Amino acid sequence: MALLKVEDLVMYYRTRKGTVKAVDHVSFEIEKGETLAIVGESGCGKSSLSRAIIRLLPRNVETYEGKVFLNGTNIMELSEERFRKEVRWRKISMVFQGALNALNPVLKVGEQVAEPLVIHMGMGKKEALKEAREMIKQVGIAEAFVDRYPFELSGGMRQRIVIAMALITDPDLVILDEPTSALDVITQANVMNLLKRLKKERDLTYIFITHDIALASELADKMATMYAGQIIELADSESYFGKPLHPYTQKLLGSVPTLREDKEIAPIPGTPPNLLNPPVGCRFRPRCDQAMEICEKEPPMFSLDGHRVKCWLYRGEE
Amino acid sequence: MLLKVENLSKFFPIKKGIFGKTYYVRAVENVTFEIDKGESISLVGESGSGKTTLGKTILRLYDPTSGKIEFDGKDITHLTEKELKWYRRETGLVQQNPFGSMVPHFTIFKILEEPLIVNKIGTREERREIVYNILREVQLSPEEFAFKYPHMLSGGQLQRVAIARAIIMNPKLVIADEPVSMLDASVRVEILNLFEEIQEKHHMSIIYITHDLSTTRYFSDRIFIMYAGHLVERAPTKELLRNPAHPYTKALLEAIPDPDPSNRFKFREVPPGEPPSLVNPPKGCRFKPRCPIATDKCDEEPPEVEISPGHFVKCWYAQ
């Protein structure tokens, strides 16, 4: 049984200009110990998807439906109260982007890391602090920093603290939302090393949200491409990088500059669609050089030996 | 030779309290290099490495603390704003944030006309002609875009306008400060290609400031690496990527992933820690606290050594 199974998840929100279809019928599943990386350009809905899973919804949410099974239980059916008590942070935790904003500036980092234990697990403060101290050591920060305030820490250390906060409750699933976007490359590599180590040591399950496809390959066992609120390709990493199927994924990979191999890079023509009013049928159709007549109808998800792709090119190849 | 920078330093004073001691942020220290006409340089470094300060000091948006800047054989280090008028025409700047770099209440036309008005170039009709031509050159149709306001354009389109503004007076040197870091991957390539095209056509020199080493190989002749205010290595692009000599450059190259599913099975061998404070940097080599091969010798500032033609390294142990 998959650890997490998402079925037809929908999350729309209202703005003054209309309804934004941020997450539009998304389905996928993750096994225990596996990492799924979701890549996409800014505004494709990947951050909304992560928030929809952990049910941190914007105030102006319009539609929120679908099924999310965690260890076989549909957590969408839980009341907000029960979700908060039993799921959020206990079972699913999150590492937010922009570590500085995710930390409370007037709380010492030790207390900060201990806080989820006190709030979500009902642990005593003393005991929680002891565990927090241990966790902080595990993310590679010297114990001496436990009594410091966030502003006294460097960017990389703050990001480690945020990771410690997400792991302290020993959750089943950790959502990483651009966890290194504000960091420099070497610090980023250090944080990625940490995430890899923790994954190995603790058999963690990650959902890794990023716009950086090269960075995604650092963690991903499975890769998913998100485009205009939909997942359009989903495959294990070897197959995804080795033989990408969706024209958008192919172009996305083709636009990534590489350091170690000489290859021509090419831009993707056109601009990403507007989630207020996405194109009818395949949403990539207006930018796709292989578009056909049938693309005006929305393609289903085709599965080629477990490599799933939402594109009419693969009709009949299942 | 177009630009010659000699022992250039830029310190920013910070005062603690009214009667407190003045400290200095040593953002750029002792930087020396030369750039030829039509050459494109990538200036690579992490945030806080001083690369942006160096760029702005070259453009004389900051007054240098010490050292010398020569442009086209003329010393511009200490010229006043009035004396710099001609220099402003010979240089252009493209900034990082396309959404903040345009006056929001001006149309695109007005934004592009401003440099011409300020520098008293052309009549009204001539200016119009120049603006329309430059818009065409950055592949924006004047009819469609000239009278739009910046907020109506996408990041990529705005960055094209920013490039147009930088080159509208046909400068000899353009400094582009992280011009694509705020854009989506798919748009980045477009903008970088445009830069390359324009640079070749106008035979301009470009200093491309970036934190992203992987984009530099596509269009720069040489790469300069900065770390904590020091220029630690400079070499032709291929040479630098193939034979990085400074331990910091090596770490930087190691840290950057290429898309590859086998990445997830290995750890990257990067030094721990983070760059030092520039108020109180380590003595000598600034990478010493993180450097895997550092010795006591590194407490002394290393000289710049040319280890192969055009490949300079500021390290005691470079071969």
Next chain:
Amino acid sequence: MSVVSEELSLKGVVRELLSYKSAILGLIILAGLIILSIYAVLFTPFAKSGALWNDQQVWLKYPRTAAPAWTNIFSSKKLPENVYVNMGKPVNVSKEGTRIKRTYVSKFSYNYDDTPSEIIFFFNTSYEKLRPKVSIYWMKPDGENLSLGTYRIRKGGTSIYLSNNLRLISDLQEKIEEELGKKINKSLTLEDILFRDFKTGGILKGTYTVRLDVLVKNETDRVEWQGIVYGKVYGLAGTDDKRRPLHLGLLWGAPIALAFGLVASLSITFIQLIISAISGYYGGRVDSVIQRLTEIYMILPFLPMLVLVQLLYGMNLWRLLLLLIVLSIFGTSVKTYRVWVMQLKSYPYVEAAKAYGASNMRIIFLYILPRLIPPTIPSLVLAVPGYVFLEAALAFLGLSDVNIVTWGRIVEEAFSEGALYKGYYHWVLMPSLMLVITAISFALIGIALDRIVNPKLKEM
């Protein structure tokens, strides 16, 4: 916080403004005030309004301290309005001795529930030798005839204040007491005598007849007359104790109030913006000097300085306005605006402008200041009534221009005449109402503008 959202155009603001019902109401009221002001300036002798207001002779034909006419609607007791007894043609011309006697008869109907406030006869004569003589007779609807005396008319204009003629009144009271056969314990007023039925004490409604016998020496001697039975209500806003119709005062006060408030608010805001821009943009020593100045200004005693200027130089509206501006330009807003400027100054487009050689002045006036105007407009609009009130408050303290009519001055006069003790509420309420209406209109518009320009408020 970014100072201002990018999508603000004038058109957009207006369109959004019209989506607020409160703002529409505010705009309608403001439009009304503006139309009033334009009307006052173009179609009334606005330029001479101050002189007219101070000239008591101009207002003789208006009742004293009359309430607004519309108060009758809300009252079961219908108070009288002015009744004019006009001359008409003489009904009879005859010889009496060496003189010519012209007899005039005028009728008017009186159906109010209260006595009038006053009765005056106005005469305008020209004659050769002898002064004309006039006898006035009064016939009430019940047929009672009263003689109101005989008067000699001087050359030019003469007014006969019947209500003040104590001799006549006591004579008439005696005559009535005789008729009734008993003494009346209080002294009656002329109006009681002329308009009441003494058996019931009520007002006699119906047609009254006034007869005038005018004796002149020569055929060519001219005597024109008019009698006014003054009412107790008048016009839209009533009158004050100097018979001045308040609606005119309010009308003349409107352009002054609007102009004063707008000019003060606009010029103070714009000068403050420029000072802030210079302070925030240049920083360093310039900034220090300006900031210390604002701090000194914060503790400047505003009122004593105004009093001092009035004592030394006297006060008029323009001097007051100028003083107000001078005393406000280094106000606390400079600190707020300066922070905005410092924020805008750090925008990349300012740096870009420096890179292509734009001068500091160009950057301040073309790039930075225009960005500051939209966010200051709500506070600018909201400040207008503040300055209108300030002028009123200063007028109340006697620190205003005595040569023009302002709302504040009307309130001040009402207070100094004890209007509230004497029950002349309209005298205070009408100008106050105008002040409040003005304040409300600007507040409604300003609050809506604030929501548009600072959209963060909208979500709350």
